[in-house]
Amino acid sequence: MDIKNIHYLFALEELGNMSVVASRFYISQPTLSQFLKKYEDYLGKPIFFRTKEGLKLTQEGEIFLDTARQMIKAEQDMKNHLADLSDMMSGSITLALSSQRAPILLPIFLPEFTQKYPNISIRVVEGHTKDMEFKLQRGEINLAILVPPLSNPALPCEPFLEEEIFLAVPKSMPFHAEIHRNPGCIPWVDPKQLSGYPFLMYDITYRLYDFTRELFDQYQIQPSRSFTFKNITMVAKLASNGMGITVLPETFVDLNYDLDYYSIGPGGSFRSLALGYPPYSYRSNAVKRFAQVLIESVRSNQETFRAEYAKRFSETEEL
Numbered sequence: 001m002d003i004k005n006i007h008y009l010f011a012l013e014e015l016g017n018m019s020v021v022a023s024r025f026y027i028s029q030p031t032l033s034q035f036l037k038k039y040e041d042y043l044g045k046p047i048f049f050r051t052k053e054g055l056k057l058t059q060e061g062e063i064f065l066d067t068a069r070q071m072i073k074a075e076q077d078m079k080n081h082l083a084d085l086s087d088m089m090s091g092s093i094t095l096a097l098s099s100q101r102a103p104i105l106l107p108i109f110l111p112e113f114t115q116k117y118p119n120i121s122i123r124v125v126e127g128h129t130k131d132m133e134f135k136l137q138r139g140e141i142n143l144a145i146l147v148p149p150l151s152n153p154a155l156p157c158e159p160f161l162e163e164e165i166f167l168a169v170p171k172s173m174p175f176h177a178e179i180h181r182n183p184g185c186i187p188w189v190d191p192k193q194l195s196g197y198p199f200l201m202y203d204i205t206y207r208l209y210d211f212t213r214e215l216f217d218q219y220q221i222q223p224s225r226s227f228t229f230k231n232i233t234m235v236a237k238l239a240s241n242g243m244g245i246t247v248l249p250e251t252f253v254d255l256n257y258d259l260d261y262y263s264i265g266p267g268g269s270f271r272s273l274a275l276g277y278p279p280y281s282y283r284s285n286a287v288k289r290f291a292q293v294l295i296e297s298v299r300s301n302q303e304t305f306r307a308e309y310a311k312r313f314s315e316t317e318e319l
Contacts, residue, residue, distance in 0.1 A: 006039075008036075009039060010069075018033070043060060047064060069139060070139075090120060093142050096136075096141045098126065100232050108298055110122065136277065136279075137155065146275075148272050160273060160298070163250045164268050164269065164270050165249055165270070166186075166253060166262060167247060168253075169245050173245070177194065186263050187263070188263035198224050211247065236254065250302065251298070253309075273298075275291055
């Protein structure tokens, strides 16, 4: 079976629309139809059937594409295994992470990795958590940056960072909550004192929505008004412009924003970041080195931020 252009069918499975897939790959719809017909002629069965919602896999098509994935994965595992045996630091890696985290985290570790290992090719896939878990299960990606718990407990998941969720307060906003300070540490506030302030909230599809609602319910926080958004960076920028208080995951914190950051309560609120891997898959040296650079870089970035912010806040207070 020639699977050279099978990625077109994978895209049809994902998107369910001929024109959208043709546009994505800069080919004409007739050309895409020819590729589909070629594989259907080989199979002797239709791969897709049409519905009001778009193209859907037939039972035969599902078997066909699952087999193609296994073949591609086996070939890639073989190449990576051979590269490892010959002690060649080469190969290819596909990393998945959310579109929100990509512009924040990739600059932290990707330049360093590509400089150290120029013969390893990197492909980045952006998507939602469920989509990333699905791709891991099918072996379409090598690793993903996820927030546990995962919906699929069968996926190998290795936490690598405890990320704090900070309260982000506009510097321009009068803030009357008591600020508790410990030398060398990030200051904290009692969440019971947060009622009466405007809040920038997250869409219900985000885990930060659940976090904020639980915080409000636990401490009976009543905001003066609230606004809801889907983009974390947008929330941070609006807060920086004085529109309201919000919560920000540590990896999204930017010291250039016009915001003060506080731990929520004396112990802070944390969640894990983890690397998810495909089950029953060969983990090449390239993937191991990539994970190592990623983890070390992100942890170092966290330590730098914490030290710099604690120092900056102390200096501000002294003035």
